[in-house]
Amino acid sequence: MNVKVFYVLRYTLVEEGQARLFAEPLPTPKGYAICGALTNAGADVFFRYWGVQYSFVGFQHIQGNSRFLLGKFAKLKKVDLGEYEPGDIKSDSHDNWIPLNCLIDCESQHILIEKKVSFADIGSIMSIMSFGLNRIISDKYNCKVFIKGITNKHLFWNIVDESERIYALELKLLSPNLLDANLTARASLAALKMLFTQDTITITLKNDAGNLSVPVQPTNDYIDYISEGEGEWKIVRMLQGVKRKFYSRDSIKTIDVPPSNGSSNEVSPDSMASVLIDILNKSRDEDG
Numbered sequence: 001m002n003v004k005v006f007y008v009l010r011y012t013l014v015e016e017g018q019a020r021l022f023a024e025p026l027p028t029p030k031g032y033a034i035c036g037a038l039t040n041a042g043a044d045v046f047f048r049y050w051g052v053q054y055s056f057v058g059f060q061h062i063q064g065n066s067r068f069l070l071g072k073f074a075k076l077k078k079v080d081l082g083e084y085e086p087g088d089i090k091s092d093s094h095d096n097w098i099p100l101n102c103l104i105d106c107e108s109q110h111i112l113i114e115k116k117v118s119f120a121d122i123g124s125i126m127s128i129m130s131f132g133l134n135r136i137i138s139d140k141y142n143c144k145v146f147i148k149g150i151t152n153k154h155l156f157w158n159i160v161d162e163s164e165r166i167y168a169l170e171l172k173l174l175s176p177n178l179l180d181a182n183l184t185a186r187a188s189l190a191a192l193k194m195l196f197t198q199d200t201i202t203i204t205l206k207n208d209a210g211n212l213s214v215p216v217q218p219t220n221d222y223i224d225y226i227s228e229g230e231g232e233w234k235i236v237r238m239l240q241g242v243k244r245k246f247y248s249r250d251s252i253k254t255i256d257v258p259p260s261n262g263s264s265n266e267v268s269p270d271s272m273a274s275v276l277i278d279i280l281n282k283s284r285d286e287d288g
Contacts, residue, residue, distance in 0.1 A: 020037025023142035148253030163237035165210030
């Protein structure tokens, strides 16, 4: 059975401080802004990122369920094929689109995106998708889109506990998304946003001697906040004489989705939605 692996991501919509004249109000729930932009475009959405063409292809709501949006996120690669002609081989360039199955939950603001090594690493995928969505979202709704991974918060503390020395810790936190997340972190970030109207906050702590202290509190509040897809962390530590960097994106959660009945390659939209709902319910039970 050819099981497909999907990353679990979350998108955050952060309203801009400077309002645009013709911007529309965000829908309720606000997560539907992405769904509306992708489906109301009337056609597939194309954009270029660092000279490479990408596209959001065929995004439509699952039949009978407007909460979920299904489509493909694709990357164009050119392939040169040698074609035989009498007395010669001619090189002919062809389009080769690499697709990733993608499910968007408009209510919880989560994304399932297929893992495929031939496409890109997950850090690049999140950056590219954020860039593409902002091309169609920012002007329409006067907000920015950020995509981050749902991460394993226990990995961070395992790294801290095992470290012989810690040289640096960087926490990058998105401004509050006004959904359920860590309330302590959310309240303090909300207060700062009232003053500075920032999109993100980056906290960088360093100790060149490797004696950086990482207290459980308040650090844990922010690691919890990041683990819910609201930012990212980086830590530089030494273990057994080896100095190394670790990133939160290395611990993004993945899930396995079995293929549809009678298919060796395709997964059904209902299966993807069901697996995601199970993940969200399990997460709520653990938090509770």
